[in-house]
Amino acid sequence: MEMGAERGGLQKNQCGDNVSRKMCFSSCSSLKMFLVALSFAYFAKALSGSYMKSTITQLERRFDIPSYLIGIIDGSFEIGNLLVIAFVSYFGAKLHRPKIIAVGCILMSIGTFIIALPHFIIGRYEFESSARWVVNSSLTPSPCSTADLIQDNNLPEVPVTDCEGDSNLSMWIYVLLGNVLRGIGETPVQPLGISYIDDFASEENAALYVGCVQTISVVGPVFGYLLGSLCAKIYVDIGFVKLETITITPADSRWVGAWWLGYLIAGFITLLSAIPFWFLPRSLPVSGSPKPEQKSFIKDSASTKHRYPVEEHTSFIEMAKDFIPTVRMLLGHPVYLIYLCVTIIQLNSLIGMVTYKPKYIEQHFRQSASKANFLMGVINIPAVALGIFCGGLLMKKMKLNLMGAAKFAFATSFIGYVLSLCFFVMSCENAKIAGVTLPYNSVEGISYDKHSVFTTCNSNCFCSANNWDPICGGNGITYVSPCLAGCTSSTGSGKNTVFSNCSCVGLAGNLTASTGQCADKDDCDRMFPYFLALSVITSFIISLGGIPGYMLLIRCIKPQLKSFALGFHALATHTLAGIPAPIYFGAIIDTSCLKWGQKRCGGIGACRIYNTTAYRIAYLGLTLSLRTISFLLCIPGFILLKRQLKKEEHDTLRSSLANGGTELEALRKEELVISNSDTQQKYSENGTDRETRL
Numbered sequence: 001m002e003m004g005a006e007r008g009g010l011q012k013n014q015c016g017d018n019v020s021r022k023m024c025f026s027s028c029s030s031l032k033m034f035l036v037a038l039s040f041a042y043f044a045k046a047l048s049g050s051y052m053k054s055t056i057t058q059l060e061r062r063f064d065i066p067s068y069l070i071g072i073i074d075g076s077f078e079i080g081n082l083l084v085i086a087f088v089s090y091f092g093a094k095l096h097r098p099k100i101i102a103v104g105c106i107l108m109s110i111g112t113f114i115i116a117l118p119h120f121i122i123g124r125y126e127f128e129s130s131a132r133w134v135v136n137s138s139l140t141p142s143p144c145s146t147a148d149l150i151q152d153n154n155l156p157e158v159p160v161t162d163c164e165g166d167s168n169l170s171m172w173i174y175v176l177l178g179n180v181l182r183g184i185g186e187t188p189v190q191p192l193g194i195s196y197i198d199d200f201a202s203e204e205n206a207a208l209y210v211g212c213v214q215t216i217s218v219v220g221p222v223f224g225y226l227l228g229s230l231c232a233k234i235y236v237d238i239g240f241v242k243l244e245t246i247t248i249t250p251a252d253s254r255w256v257g258a259w260w261l262g263y264l265i266a267g268f269i270t271l272l273s274a275i276p277f278w279f280l281p282r283s284l285p286v287s288g289s290p291k292p293e294q295k296s297f298i299k300d301s302a303s304t305k306h307r308y309p310v311e312e313h314t315s316f317i318e319m320a321k322d323f324i325p326t327v328r329m330l331l332g333h334p335v336y337l338i339y340l341c342v343t344i345i346q347l348n349s350l351i352g353m354v355t356y357k358p359k360y361i362e363q364h365f366r367q368s369a370s371k372a373n374f375l376m377g378v379i380n381i382p383a384v385a386l387g388i389f390c391g392g393l394l395m396k397k398m399k400l401n402l403m404g405a406a407k408f409a410f411a412t413s414f415i416g417y418v419l420s421l422c423f424f425v426m427s428c429e430n431a432k433i434a435g436v437t438l439p440y441n442s443v444e445g446i447s448y449d450k451h452s453v454f455t456t457c458n459s460n461c462f463c464s465a466n467n468w469d470p471i472c473g474g475n476g477i478t479y480v481s482p483c484l485a486g487c488t489s490s491t492g493s494g495k496n497t498v499f500s501n502c503s504c505v506g507l508a509g510n511l512t513a514s515t516g517q518c519a520d521k522d523d524c525d526r527m528f529p530y531f532l533a534l535s536v537i538t539s540f541i542i543s544l545g546g547i548p549g550y551m552l553l554i555r556c557i558k559p560q561l562k563s564f565a566l567g568f569h570a571l572a573t574h575t576l577a578g579i580p581a582p583i584y585f586g587a588i589i590d591t592s593c594l595k596w597g598q599k600r601c602g603g604i605g606a607c608r609i610y611n612t613t614a615y616r617i618a619y620l621g622l623t624l625s626l627r628t629i630s631f632l633l634c635i636p637g638f639i640l641l642k643r644q645l646k647k648e649e650h651d652t653l654r655s656s657l658a659n660g661g662t663e664l665e666a667l668r669k670e671e672l673v674i675s676n677s678d679t680q681q682k683y684s685e686n687g688t689d690r691e692t693r694l
Contacts, residue, residue, distance in 0.1 A: 030281055031197075034098065035209055037276035038193040039216040041105055044273040045186050046220025047227070048112050048266035049077070050381075052179065054228025054373040057359055058259040062125060062236065063172040064597060064605035067356070067586035074355055076176045078578030080111075080183020085571045088187045097192040098280035105274035107185030112267035114178030118171035119260035125236045127254040143482035143490060143499060144461035183574075191566035194554070211392020211547045218385035218543075225358075225377030227265065232257035232370040247495055251368045252516060253608045254468065254597075326564055335556045335644050336565060338637035340572055342630050343549075346413070347577035349626035352585035353619075359589075360619055363610045364428050365524045365531070375532060383536045387543030395548050405552045406641055409545035410634055416542035417627050419534065423620050426531045428524040430612045431517065433470075433478045434485075436594050437609075440504060457504035458486040466598035468608045472518035473505040480595070485513055556641070588618045 056070050088100065197209050235246060236256040248255050331337060357380075361372040391412075394400075400408060434440050435453035453465050463483035470478050471485055479485035479502075486503030499513045557565045590607065592614035597605035 033276065034196060034280050035213065037098075037273070037280065038101070038189070038197070039213050040276070041101065041189050041193070041273040042213055042217035043220040043223075044105070044266070044270040045108060045189060046217045047224040048108070048182065048263070048270060050221035050224030051228050051262045051266050052077070052115075053355055054225050054232070054358060054369075054376070055257075055259040055262070056355065057362060057369050058232065058236075058257050059172065059175065060606040061127075061254060061597075062256045062259065063175075064599050065172060066593075066596075066604065066607065067359075067589050068583055069172075069586075071355070071582035071584070071586035073172065073176050073179060074582040075579040076179040077183040077186075078574035080180040080185075081187050081574040081578070082183075082571060083180075084184055085187045085191075085567050085574065088192070088567065096282045097188075097196050098277040098282070100188045101192055102274045102277035104185045104188040105270055105277070108182050109185070109267045109271035109274070111178045111181030111183075111185060112263050112270055114181060115175050116260040116263035116267070117178070118174045119236075122171050124240060125256055127248065127256075143485075143487045144458065144463075144503075187570075190570060191563055195563040195566060207392055207395050207547060207551055210550065211389055211395075214392070214547060214550070215385050215389040218381060218388055222377045222381045222385070224266070225373045225381060227262045229370045229374035229377060231259060231262045232368070232373060234258040234261065236260075247497070247515060249495065249516065250370055252470075255369070257369065326561065327568075330557070330561055330565055330568060333557055334640045335637065336553075338633060338640060339553060339556065340569060342633050342637060343553075343569070344573055344576045345626050345630040345633070347573050348581045349623045349630070351577055351581040352626075353623045355582045356585055356589060356619065360615070363615060364612050365528045366428070366431065366519075367528075379532055380535055380539055383540040384543045387540040388546045391544040392547035394544070395551065400548060401645075402552060402555055403641060403645060405548035405555075406638065409549035409552065410631075410638075412541050412543075412545035413627075414631065416538045417624065417631070419538045419541070420620075420624060420627075422534055423531070424616070426527050426534070427616060428527055428612055431478055431609065432476065433480065433517075433595075433609060434473075434504065435480060437611075438477075453480050453484050455504070458484050461486060468595065468597055470517045471499055471513040471515055473502060473513045474511070475505055476518055477505075478518045479504060479513065482513065487513060556644070585619070585622065588622060589615060592618055 052074065056067075056074070059065070059073065060067065060070055088104075193213070194210060197213070233250055234257055235241070235243060236258055238258055250257070358369065358372040358376055361367050361375065362369055367375075391408075395405060395408070398404070398408075430437050432438055435455070440455040440457060454463070461483050463481065465480075465484075467481050467483075469481040471482050471487070472478055473485060482490070482499045482502070485499070485505060487499035488501040488503075490497055490499045492498050495515055497515050500511060502511045502513050505511045505513060553569060554562055554566060589610075592611045593607035593609075594611050595607070595609045597608050599605045
């Protein structure tokens with residue numbers, strides 16, 4: 001009876017007695033605290049990362065650089081990851097993971113503050129304007145200045161500006177260096193954080209916990225883009241200039257918002273996220289783990305096969321010796337290798353698309369940077385967050401195995417791919433700009449051929465072809481500058497300036513023009529809601545497969561390789577996707593530029609207007625082509641995964657049969673002991689009864 005009671009006691013949960021219950025409660029509380037802290041760290045890093053994406057056009061205009069150079073700045077974050085990720089993920093898994101994550105958050109914060117530094121040491125922002133070079137002058141020359149008029153008034157042929165401030169534009173290097181440091185700090189958060197959860201959470205909750213963390217990480221971009229939208233409305237030099245003297249609006253391609261302000265806010269939030277990790281333990285009891293006496297009975301159970309125990313006393317030299325063999329073992333895993341190739345190609349497509357999507361909305365649908373960022377934050381990103389959370393929930397409810405998770409991830413990605421093809425038909429005509437998208441003598445139809453901004457109507461004007469100071473003529477056509485529109489007089493000031501006697505406008509009785517580009521976007525306004533709706537649907541469907549695909553990554557390899565596999569995966573994707581994708585996407589987008597801005601001391605600046613048809617084909621075509629290649633690689637991936645699962649089932653069955661005989665023999669011996677014990681007890685009881693009767 002006592003032996004039977006003892007056997008029954010072995011089956012009780014570890015939290016059965018008071019001491020174990022306290023340990024279990026403490027473990028559960030620490031795990032939840034870690035989950036909250038990691039979620040906040042994910043939120044902070046996602047907020048600053050998405051804010052960087054939202055300021056792309058602002059940085060282009062502020063530092064007068066093309067898109068490919070912005071791609072280099074954006075990719076510098078991945079360069080920071082590349083420098084340390086392999087070592088952090090390998091050695092960090094064997095050290096105090098929460099404290100390493102805390103150090104990473106502090107480095108992220110410092111890097112974010114460095115990004116904002118150029119604003120405080122660079123000069124005031126100056127944009128191209130025909131009125132700029134007559135400031136503090138009593139002269140009000142005609143926009144269309146003839147050579148004789150320039151000579152009579154002693155006005156310079158070209159605006160006189162020194163080039164001292166031009167060297168300040170190289171301060172975008174501070175942005176690059178700050179982004180590198182931010183990438184270094186972000187390195188330990190993902191591999192060490194996810195592996196910590198998977199090691200100490202019960203298996204049925206691990207996928208849900210990872211889904212919660214990933215969902216929070218997608219909520220971060222919502223606030224990042226909203227912050228970008230708010231800052232884009234504020235003029236870059238707010239507090240240092242009189243806003244009534246600014247002649248441009250947020251819809252103008254020369255407008256630069258207060259990009260630096262958001263980085264200060266994001267840096268402070270990231271600094272706060274480091275605090276909780278200093279108070280978390282190095283390791284926790286595994287949630288739902290059995291008592292020591294039980295371990296011999298379930299050492300091969302499914303609940304522990306994915307966990308890797310923390311090595312408390314492994315020396316640094318021993319860990320270093322195992323590094324190269326571990327890399328060989330990881331890269332020799334065929335399923336992991338195929339998965340790595342597929343995700344690298346998919347992430348090239350995703351990163352390129354996300355990086356330039358706000359800019360695509362600005363240029364193709366002629367929306368302001370503030371509105372583009374706002375829509376990304378409140379419409380597109382929540383759909384992604386909901387999709388990731390639902391994906392984790394579905395995986396738990398459907399109890400998907402490895403093959404089921406792989407099929408689910410593939411199906412959602414392919415459906416999203418098919419729907420994305422519809423973006424090609426959602427076109428929007430380019431703006432009507434004289435001498436750029438159509439000839440001066442044509443008011444109907446748009447041509448993307450090369451046109452000259454000089455024609456008969458402005459032949460008497462002494463104009464620069466490089467200035468971008470657009471005005472909207474009474475005929476609904478935009479002209480590159482008042483001078484090139486042939487305007488001979490103007491009234492009013494600032495945004496309310498009205499140009500008159502514009503010989504190129506060509507409408508009898510109405511030869512006037514106003515500042516800024518013509519709206520002329522009726523066709524865009526009709527198509528834009530459909531674009532947003534389809535974008536939300538495709539984002540939701542594709543993100544449904546995020547968690548199943550991620551769990552496939554951490555479950556297809558051996559438990560002891562889990563942290564290193566996550567880190568190496570991040571290393572490969574950052575190197576081969578995060579760094580090159582923004583650069584070559586930006587370079588291809590640059591080829592569709594129709595009108596480049598001009599730096600004060602010569603050289604090409606930021607693009608002012610794009611060929612929307614070429615932009616759409618380059619942007620969408622490259623995105624979908626990469627995804628097509630990734631789907632082709634999935635075919636051998638499924639074959640290899642199926643072989644691996646069959647081999648694992650065969651090995652498990654053989655191991656069970658081998659261990660089954662030993663365990664069965666042990667159980668028989670145990671039953672024999674129990675039986676003998678019961679017989680002896682009965683014999684003793686019978687003897688006692690006999691003695692009593694005697």
